[in-house]
Amino acid sequence: MKMDKYRFDGIFTDGREIYTTNLTPGKNVYGENLVKIENVEYRAWNPKRSKLGAMLLKGSSYFPFTQTSKVLYLGAASGTTSSHISDICIEGILYCIEFSPRSFRDLISVCEFRKNMLPILADASKPDEYSAIVGCVDVVYMDIAQREQSSIFIKNMKKYCKSGGLGIMAIKARSIDVSEKPENIFSKVKKELSGEFEVLELINLEPFEKDHASIVVRHP
Known part of the structure; x- marks a missing residue:
């Protein structure tokens, strides 16, 4: 091979x-x-286990993670995608925010062997909760199944992302509105984010992830 x-x-x-x-x-x-x-x-x-992996295989033009990147990861869950980012940002740091105690226990097990990953048990909808730990970052990545995904993403981008930094949000259409067509929700999220940031890209993640898309923005 x-x-x-x-x-x-x-x-x-x-x-x-x-x-x-x-x-x-x-x-x-x-x-x-x-x-x-x-x-x-x-x-x-595995692109079926990681929306960032799916985004790459769907031909994204943006991948802002480098060896020295400082990353705020919202919704790190058990560490699947964040561990791959950890492989890349070997001289940087990943602030891994997770709200579920069960997932957080799994995340701690991953971070124990990856010193560039810092697990933080907190609610991403309340970014002030971790302001004493998280500083200005190069990239904000979010993968959260909540109705107010756009609002949570915007608050964290404004508080923590550097000027010119990029944000990537995995849009979970069914978490926002199960009755609306996913394509309409993707367009709505794009409109919401374009009022705050420069929208660089919107990609539907099928066939890897049904009813999901990724959106990339740049902080002014």
Whole structure:
């Protein structure tokens, strides 16, 4: 097997799947395949388990994560996607916000071996709760199943994202309104965010994620 660089730094492909280099060799996070080539271990990034992975495979033009990025991750859950970001931001830091105590316990287990991930048990709808810990960041990433997704994203972007920094939001249409067509909800969210930020991209995540889209914005 040969591993080639993908379209963005820190991501690789064997021609079928995408991978990140494993920051914690020998350990996987969510049952993903580990592949070792020339003394480098890679972790398969499953797009059906990660909306950011799905966004990449759907051809996104934006991936703002670098080796030194400071990232605010809202809705880190058990650490699936954030662990792949951790593989990339090896000299940066991920502030991982999670509200569910059960998911937070799993997240702590992941962060224990990944020193660039800081788990924070908090409510993302109340960004002041973690202001003593989180500083200005380069990227805000959000994956939260709440009706007021746009409002939560806007508040956190305004409080923590640097000028010119990017934000990525995974839009969960069914969490916002189960009776409305997902395409209409995606358009509504885009309109809401365009009143605050420069909208760079909106991508439907099917077939990897049904009724989901990702939107990328830039803070003024």
